[in-house]
Amino acid sequence: MNLCFNTDSLGYxxxxxxxxxxxxxxxxxxxxxxxxxxxxxxxDLDNMLENKTARNTFMEEIEKRGLTLATLNCSGNQLAPNEEGKEHQKVVEKTFQLAEKLNIKHIVMMSGLPGGSPTDVTPNWITSSWPPITTKILNWQWNEVFIPYWQTAVERAKSHGIEKIALENHGYQLVYNPGTLIRLRDAVGPMIGMNIDPGHLFWMGGDPIVAVRKLGAERIYHVHAKDARMERSLLESDGVLDTKTIDQFSQRTWNYVALGHGHSVQWWKEFFSVLSMIGYTGSVSLEMEDLTMSPLTGIKKSLNVLKEALPNDYE
Known part of the structure; x- marks a missing residue:
């Protein structure tokens, strides 16, 4: 597996x-x-699209340090039924264009979340089948908006030479777990796979190791290495549906944490062992979102776990 770094973790x-x-x-x-x-x-996305010299310099700076550019990420909600959705779609399209210019075949993004009706102006994430209106909303989202959007998006991606789109299993998206990924993939084809992020499945009550086995290597196109911790005494009283912002980490029922601070090194060893067992050989991209420590400290601590857990020879 390829040890990758999500550079937003050092955005400063x-x-x-x-x-x-x-x-x-x-x-x-x-x-x-x-x-x-x-x-x-x-x-600078616009400058990179317009300026060949900027693109060449960008790639040279990466390569001269012995690194490669594994993927471009344009995660947002391009299906939001408002101006934000339109702006996010523009970034998606520009990212596809840049991928072609840089010869990048692999994109990471999120599936998007529409409104609940043709007149909605905000996205609507349905997480229950009752009352009955929720099922009607969900069917409308999938059949009238979501599948048609992704049928078009897949064709657009193909026209730019893209071969794989990895959708992150994030909440507040129509694809948020293996079952929803498989449903979309069955409808629009194998360009769509999952960017499996254990941190999201943890807080939703899933088991990422079981999820990996369900998906199989043929449906896993990327991995985000991120941990989550369910907070004792808070979780038991209020459950996982917590709307407090992530900077209120001392009050939340769960938090994103550095690797090893939610689940042990032993757990991560099993996770990566199973990934290897099913034949995954792609990128494992460290994404550090633990607000209880500095970004660089969290990256170093997480990296120690990764180097011990990955089936690679890292010193």
């Missing part, structure tokens, strides 16, 4: 300083966010 650093740090820490490749929910701290 310049592009060059981030690359130096990634190389010094021993990463093999990087994942660059192009915009939408990311501030895109390490890339």
């Amino acid at each position: 650093m310049s592009f060059e300083e981030m690359l130096d740090t990634a190389a010094e820490l021993g990463f093999d490749s990087i994942e660059i966010a192009c915009g939408n929910w990311s501030k895109a701290p390490h890339i």
Whole structure:
């Protein structure tokens, strides 16, 4: 497996300083966010599209440090029924265009979430089958908006030479677990696979190891290495549906944490062993979102877990 780094985790650093740090820490490749929910701290998407010299310099800076560019990320909600959705779609389309210019065949993004009716102006995430209106909303989202959107998006991606789109199993998306990924893939084809992020499945009550076995290597296109911890005494009283913002970590029922701070090294060893067992050989991209420590500290602690747990020979 390829030890990758989601560079937003060092978003406060310049592009060059981030690359130096990634190389010094021993990463093999990087994942660059192009915009939408990311501030895109390490890339100017419009300039990269317009300026061949900028593209050449960008790639040279990565390669001269012994790194490769594994993927571009444009995660957002391009299906939001408002101006934000339109703006996010523009970034998706520009990311596809840049992928072609950089010869990148692999995109990471989120599936998107429409409104609940043709007149909605905000997204609507349905998580229950009752009352009955929820099922009607969900069927409308999938059949009238979601599948048609992705049928078109797949064809657009193909026209730019893209071969794989990895959808992150994030909440507040129509694809948030293996079952919903498989449903979409069956409808629009094998360009769509999963970016499996254990941190999200943890808080939703799933088991990422079981999820990996269900998906199989043929449906897993990317892996985000991120942990989550269910917070004792808070979880038991209020459950996992917590709407407090992530900066209120001392009050939340669960939090994203550095690897090993939610689940042991032994758990991560089993996770990566099973990934290897089913034949996954792609990128494992470290994404650090633990607000209880500095980003660089969290990256180093997480990296220690990764280097011990991955079935690779890291010193």
